[in-house]
Amino acid sequence: MITLNINKKNYKVDADPNTPLLWVLRDHIGLVGTKYGCGVAQCGACVVHLDGEAVRSCVTKISRAQGKKVVTIEGLSENNSHPLQKAWLELDVSQCGYCQAGQIMSAAVLLKENKDPSDQDINDAMAGNICRCGTYLRIKEAIKLAAKESGTK
């Protein structure tokens, strides 16, 4: 049995310690907001926060997550109140929406570390998140909007 702290709650999970966090979230705990896109850390759909860092849960074993704080898209905020979620809705970013949780989770760490990211900063931080529908322009605008709104708080 492994205990994981996810979105401020403790879960006892009966899974092999080598199981990627992605599959424990989805299959054992029922948190399906974190998505499977590739399984090899190429697409970013599975990004979660591990002690505040963005990690790809498809290649992060739950043994690594033990004793740390995991935050998934479900735990990012109460009622979509995170500036990124608000900006995403303001600018109506999503098309199919499958990649967007991972996009937001990557962007959240960018904004934590960089309050006023440039286009280049955004490109560097977000190049690991694929969107097949091509919403990149809106993703970029939403990150800038969220940065601006956070700044005025």
Next chain:
Amino acid sequence: MIHFSGLAKLALPHSERGVPIVQWTEINGYIKINPENMITIICPNPEFGQNVMTSLPMIVAEELGVDWQMVAVEMGPHDNVKLGPQFTGGSNSMRMYWKPLREAGATARQMLLLAAAGTWSVPLEELTTKGGVVYHEKSGKKATYGELAAKASEIPVPKGVKLKEVKDFNVVRQSQKNVEGAKLVSGKPLFGLDYQHEGMLIAMIQHPPAFGLTHKSFDASAALKMPGIKDVFTIKLYEEGLEQGGFDVRTFNDLIVVVGKTTWEVINARKKLIVDWVPAGDLKDTMAGRGGKREVIVPGELETTATQLKKMEEYAKKPAQQLRRDGDPEAAFKNAAQILERTYNAPFLAHNCMEPMNFFAHVTDDKALLVGPLQAPGWTEPTLAKVLKLPPEQIEIQMTRMGGGFGRRAYGHYLVEAALISKKANAPIKLIYTREDDSTYGIYRPMYTATYRAALDSNKNLIAFHVKGGGIPEHAIHANRFPAGAVDNYLAESWEIPSNITVGAFRAPRSNFNAAAEQSFLDELAEVMGKDPIAFRLELLKRAKENPVGKNNEYDAGRYAGVLELVRDKSGWNGAEHKKYSRGVAAYFCHNSYAAHVVDLTLKDGHPYVEQVFSAVDCGIVINPDAAINMIQGAVVDGIGNSLYGGLTHKNGVVAENNFHSYRVIRIHEAPKKIEVSFVQNDIDPTGLGEPPFPPVFGAVANALYKASGKRHYQQPFALSQIAASGV
């Protein structure tokens, strides 16, 4: 009265606002109203990012006469009697449902008016509606739709109800937010892969590693010992002689299946299978058709890209099937002062939807429940009925949201697989494809080539046009598209090479290659003739409009010219903007809409970057403007990505590019900084947007690359040298 918070604008289902879902009165298949005057509108078509869940209900709300804030949207059940064809694809949703949904809304409104007229004993003509309320101004009486719904639902459905004037629209033509937006950014379970069911097991298929292989035998002993594993068995998809329809395409018929408790356990156990893979040899498929069934031989060869390319070169020299002929092209070419001939190539493309193929199935002796992402339940249900030997009424298909479709999810083989697995496992199961399973399974965009020839007279007038196109296993030629109709002597021919590499609809089938090749050729032709590329196309379109050649010209030359003129003006063509970057233009008509792009590109260390794009689109009435812009911008990004990087290669039937580390897709730093979209303003009934903006992007990129590099680009992908070369 329930208070709406700011979230009301996002059309959350009423059940999530704490409203009990009893007391809903169903007015028709699309509309439910409750006593508190809340409106639920049913979306008939499954959603894959084109936002039909917002725009189709908007059409109903418009004619019904309610404010959008009053509306919640639900995805409809599979019911082709009540809800129409329910086919998402072919850029057809708006076009197919425009009239039926307007009628549904208008008819429901009429029933509510009749209910009020009856209740108050007043003439119908004295009643008006606004924001979901019926008013009788004369007496000051009013009633909400909610108050009238029960009575309205008992009134016989009136026929021939008058629809609103387009100028009076106050829902349609306003930008409305994605009704599922809030759920998407908070990770709610919406997709097929997210679906959970009590007692559900996970299943995965061990596909043959190459097209043309099958299993002779296998050893599952190690796999069965792995933790969490319930069973390993085989399924046979179609019995011999089963008549397949166009969307029953499948690559492999005999499959090894692993069933277990969790995804990771099944992934690990599957790796322990020891399989003896052998060539499957030539296979026989029975295809249904209008003229009766026919047998098709699927060749067993294990194909390699270099060999495929050589074969295509050989076939291109042989006589081909004539698709269209105007005038006397042979004579015109014989007497030409100058002939321009160019050949274009493009590889197989994988759809690579972000959500890989998956489906849930629970099959018992007398019924089947299937839940998951697919584009057209009505096309797969008959096949399920045949394969499961169940009557269609006992088969329920629920459509979840899809993480991308692009045509891939029109092919329901994975439903049939899931159903057969559930039946054999005697349990509810979810079938999951890994990314590698998905990328290598097939149902690709075909491999294409086309040779274009143009004949000029001694005054550099265009006197003949010839296109001869082929592909593996299908060609891309649309013989009746521009410039057919604009050239006196015209010939279109096609040929095909059968293959066991399966193909299917990929965002703007055929057009996605055709536009690229043809629009590059027209650009080069314009240069040879000393003409501006836009002016040249407009000249041809003028001819096609005023004095068209031949019959069945599949496009409206006026509307086609319209998008070129609009993009010319908006992009500052030949103006100051023109000189900033390397600029290319292309335009195309497909799936009933028209699109033109100007692409501005730079080369950085020899690598192309598209800096900005100007897009002009004519799709008739634009139902949800901001969502339409989002889709067009997405199509532009998708087109840039596929034209620069997209492609698959084969080596002895094995696909080399099986995940995103090897199959390159466009990323945020490669997307343009700006994509400015303009619509031609008219009141023509709406046509689609999913596909039309996509094909001309390829041509515009090719033409911009020429300006940037001085070299014409004839082979896709344009920026990935290992595929653009002669293949593996």
